[in-house]
Amino acid sequence: MSKLIIDRVNEAYYGALGTDFSKKTRERINWIVTHVLGSKVLDIGCSQGINAILLGREGKKVDGIDISHESVEYAKTELGKEHPSVQASVSFKVSNFMTDQDIDTNYDTILLTEVLEHISDPDSFLKKTVSHLKPGGRLIVTVPFGINDFIDHKRTYYYSLLAEQLGAHFKIESFEYLGRWTGVICTAVQENNQSFYTAENTKQLEQGFYWLERDYMQRIGTLAGQAAKNEKELKELEKVKKSSEKIEVLYEELNRQIAEKDEYIRQLQIETVEVLNREEEALRAALAYSNKIEDLNRKVTNLEHRYNVLRKSRFGRVQLKYWELKKKIAGRGKK
Structure with a gap:
């Protein structure tokens, strides 16, 4: 009964x-x-208590047990959301069915849903299950139909193995194929089962395989479509990648050109500063030269002014005459 996950x-x-x-899941x-x-x-x-709660809503007295503490706590939380009458009809507890001595007997129906595939010794488990059913009581079993490699599954069920295990302790009333699950209705009576391999059972088994294969084919088709879509998207990504690579090359070239232009501009700035x-x-220098010229012009102007002043005065005329005679004498001395 262990459900570790x-x-x-x-x-x-x-x-x-x-x-x-x-x-x-709803159909099952x-x-x-x-x-x-x-x-x-x-x-x-x-498990999480959905079967027990649904039956409790119909007024049935249901005891739910599971070895998983997490599952039972979840079930109790869900039960706490129900009407008080449902809470009074349903109970959940952590329990190991094979070792718990306090489990009641004389149940009208026992549910064994997605449990048997987890059991190492199904014969002992089913034998103990019979002891908790009243005579003529009903056992409802569901197991995965076909390969289901869950980590805690001990075996794969199709038809023969399940029929043999259940038929050793119960009268098998019917087999149902619920997509990827098998449902079996059993009665706790001491009667020999009819031959498991009737034409009707074989027909139902084939129909079960048909729907299972149909489901797998549909899933394969969906996955194939998704794979094709993924391949298309991958090709688009490759194109984008190539475009990105081209853009990256262009980007690097542009950065190189910008760097060259920046260096050219820097050199121009240096040359401009030097110029x-x-x-x-x-x-x-020109300003200094201009200042000198202006200074000389001022001096010339000043001398001209002084010369004009001298020419206009009597004393000035005498002095100018003196300078002229002196200049002539100086010239003769040189000869």
Whole structure:
């Protein structure tokens, strides 16, 4: 009965794990609860408690047990959201069915849903299950149909093995194929089972294989379509990658050209500063020369003024005459 990893059946039932999976889970659970007989029910491996709660809403007295503490706590939380009358009808507890001595007996129906594939010794388990059913009580079993490599699964069930294990302790009333699950209705009576391999059972088995293969084909088709889409997207990404590589090359070339232009501009700035410095020095020199010329012009103007003043005065004329005679004498002395 061990379910070491929590089964998320409640979440699947209410659509949290996807629409398609929710639909299949609802169909399976609805099949289970509609085949319950009587009002006293034991749900072995109750998981998150959806079967027990649905039956409790119909007024049935349900005891749910599971070895997983996490599952039972989840189930109790979900039960706490229900009407008080449902809470009074349903109980959950952590329990190992094979070792718990306090489990009641004389149940009208026992549910064994997605449990048997986890059991190492199904013969002992089913024998103990019979002891908790009243005579003529009903056992409802579901197991995965076909390969389901879950980490805690001990075996794969198709038809023969399941029929042999259940037929050793119960009268098998019917087999149902619920997509990727098998459902079996059994009765706790001491009667020999009819031959397992009837034409009707074989027909149902073939139909079960048909729907299982159809489901796999549909999933393969979906995956193939997704793969084709992924391949197309990958090609687009390759194009984008190539374009990105080209852009990166162009970007690097552009950066190189920008760097060259920046260096050219820097050199021009240096040369411009040098030219400006030289022009500034030339301008200062020209300004100094201009100042000298202006100074000389002022001196000449001053001398001309003084000369004119001298010419106009009597003393000045005498002095000018003196300078002229002196200049002539100086000239003769040189001869």
